[in-house]
Amino acid sequence: MDLVNHLEGRLLFAVPKKGRLLQAALNLLEGADIQFRRENRLDIALVKNLPIALIFLPAADIPTFVGEGRVSLGITGRDTVAEHEAGVIALRKEQAESGKSTPQEDEGGCVEVMDLGFGSCKLQVQVPEKGQYGKPSDLIGKNIGTSFVHLAEEYFAALEAEAEAEAANGTKSKKLKTKIIELSGSVEAACALGVADGIVDLVESGETMKAAGLKPIDTVVSSTAVLIKSKNPTNVDTVELVAARIRGVITAQKHVLCQYNVERTKLAAATKITPGKRAPTVNALEGDGAWVAVSSMVEKKKIATVMDELTEVGAQDILVLEIANTR
Ligand SMILES: Nc1ncnc2c1ncn2[C@@H]1O[C@H](COP(=O)(O)OP(=O)(O)OP(=O)(O)O)[C@@H](O)[C@H]1O
Ligand SMILES: O=P(O)(O)OC[C@H]1O[C@H](OP(=O)(O)OP(=O)(O)O)[C@H](O)[C@@H]1O
Numbered sequence: 001m002d003l004v005n006h007l008e009g010r011l012l013f014a015v016p017k018k019g020r021l022l023q024a025a026l027n028l029l030e031g032a033d034i035q036f037r038r039e040n041r042l043d044i045a046l047v048k049n050l051p052i053a054l055i056f057l058p059a060a061d062i063p064t065f066v067g068e069g070r071v072s073l074g075i076t077g078r079d080t081v082a083e084h085e086a087g088v089i090a091l092r093k094e095q096a097e098s099g100k101s102t103p104q105e106d107e108g109g110c111v112e113v114m115d116l117g118f119g120s121c122k123l124q125v126q127v128p129e130k131g132q133y134g135k136p137s138d139l140i141g142k143n144i145g146t147s148f149v150h151l152a153e154e155y156f157a158a159l160e161a162e163a164e165a166e167a168a169n170g171t172k173s174k175k176l177k178t179k180i181i182e183l184s185g186s187v188e189a190a191c192a193l194g195v196a197d198g199i200v201d202l203v204e205s206g207e208t209m210k211a212a213g214l215k216p217i218d219t220v221v222s223s224t225a226v227l228i229k230s231k232n233p234t235n236v237d238t239v240e241l242v243a244a245r246i247r248g249v250i251t252a253q254k255h256v257l258c259q260y261n262v263e264r265t266k267l268a269a270a271t272k273i274t275p276g277k278r279a280p281t282v283n284a285l286e287g288d289g290a291w292v293a294v295s296s297m298v299e300k301k302k303i304a305t306v307m308d309e310l311t312e313v314g315a316q317d318i319l320v321l322e323i324a325n326t327r
Contacts, residue, residue: 032246052242060076064084075226122204128191266315274296
């Protein structure tokens with residue numbers, strides 16, 4: 001089937017085609033009951049139960065497609081959105097300076113719909129552990145290796161402006177003194193191989209940088225995966241439906257359902273610990289007027305403490321249940 005000719009009327013939704021965000025993004029689509037079958041080697045998949053076509057793209061390219069309005073919705077890292085936006089700002093500035101065209105502030109761009117809670121990492125400035133550079137300003141005028149050229153340029157332009165203002169010499173140079181060298185991967189190798197004095201790269205556990213003999217000296221962007229939409233999306237109702245479904249899955253992932261029995265006299269103390277989303281559900285226990293059963297949504301990360309506190313106030317038969325979905 002020629003899928004490209006079946007896109008008419010469908011919401012185009014970009015999903016990372018590989019890499020660290022792929023599996024979590026697919027899990028989210030499954031949780032939101034977005035059903036599709038991706039043919040081998042095809043980067044387009046028609047959704048069976050909704051008017052959506054999934055477009056599988058490199059995470060770093062998704063903000064370009066969404067920002068230009070070619071695709072209405074996307075899942076990618078906030079770092080890639082920031083890089084795209086820094087690129088757009090740099091281009092507008094360049095065009096304005098050369099008088100080529102008028103900068104259009106309101107045109108295009110990505111709107112963050114929600115944080116998806118996975119893929120957390122930091123874009124950091126890293127230097128050799130045993131080297132001569134201790135703070136970011138030491139790197140002014142040096143060589144910086146990165147895949148995030150626009151964010152690195154923006155970062156060092158701000159550092160240079162700050163340094164010039166401090167020196168109060170009034171010579172605000174237009175040209176960046178620091179040399180930004182674009183690398184597409186294995187950026188951590190650049191210092192040891194003499195290509196760069198410092199790097200701007202992603203860090204999660206810190207293991208890669210430690211193994212490469214590097215240490216962080218600043219954070220440029222803190223990132224997680226995000227759902228983004230274009231400024232003027234097509235199929236607005238479907239965009240809202242998908243966002244609501246994904247929000248439900250994420251809320252469910254972050255919470256558990258806590259059920260317990262407690263004496264009515266201790267109910268106020270217990271429900272103070274588990275106030276729930278709106279309010280806890282309280283039911284009488286069959287044949288025992290003195291006891292009630294309580295059920296309440298609790299944040300997953302707090303559940304151990306909540307169970308300790310409930311036990312302390314006299315709650316019994318505490319059960320913790322996974323929530324598959326919620327609205
Ligand atoms: N070490 C990491 N830990 C957590 N998230 C990361 C990490 N590295 C990257 N990410 C996130 O995942 C996104 C995609 O990066 P990833 O390297 O997986 O993509 P990719 O498409 O395979 O790119 P490449 O081929 O350049 O490695 C990044 O933009 C960032 O938001
Ligand atoms: O802090 P850590 O948990 O060690 O993760 C950081 C590493 O992960 C990313 O690289 P990736 O594995 O995507 O490979 P790449 O260098 O080819 O981009 C990033 O560029 C770092 O190299």
